[in-house]
Amino acid sequence: MARRWYLAYLFLIVCSFAGALFCRRVSNNKLMRIESYVSSTYPGFYKQLSLDRFDIGRQAAFVNNLAAFSSLGELTKLEDVTLRELLCDRFLADMGVIFFSLGTVIFSTLMIFVI
Numbered sequence: 001m002a003r004r005w006y007l008a009y010l011f012l013i014v015c016s017f018a019g020a021l022f023c024r025r026v027s028n029n030k031l032m033r034i035e036s037y038v039s040s041t042y043p044g045f046y047k048q049l050s051l052d053r054f055d056i057g058r059q060a061a062f063v064n065n066l067a068a069f070s071s072l073g074e075l076t077k078l079e080d081v082t083l084r085e086l087l088c089d090r091f092l093a094d095m096g097v098i099f100f101s102l103g104t105v106i107f108s109t110l111m112i113f114v115i
Contacts, residue, residue, distance in 0.1 A: 009111035016103035023096035030090035035062055037086060042078070 039046040049069065052061040069075055075083065 005114050006111065009107050009114065012107040013104055013111065016100045016107060020097050020100035020104060023093050023100060027090055027093035027097060030086055030093055031063065034066070034083070034086045034090065035059075037083065041080070041083075045078075 035046075038049065049065045050058055050062050051065065052058055054061065054064070056064070066075075070087070075087065
């Protein structure tokens with residue numbers, strides 16, 4: 001009986017881990033689409049977002065500045081529906097990563113306590 005629980009939890013752990021990896025890949029894909037969309041539609045704003053003040057790399061600086069400008073409300077001033085949809089999709093993918101990662105941790109903990 002314990003072997004069935006072990007296999008069930010192992011299956012859930014693998015599925016949750018695969019889900020987290022898939023959501024992370026979707027999130028990175030959405031980030032690339034956001035970056036290419038902003039660079040083609042708003043070149044001045046893209047240059048401002050890509051400014052690397054901390055010497056962390058262009059893409060990491062873009063992500064950091066995108067989060068900073070998003071929290072300041074600068075992106076809502078653009079009133080671009082496509083950009084909002086891309087940002088919403090990326091947010092949902094990031095929430096999926098968190099959900100599946102927590103699922104992996106919970107199922108791992110349950111597997112340890114059950115066996």
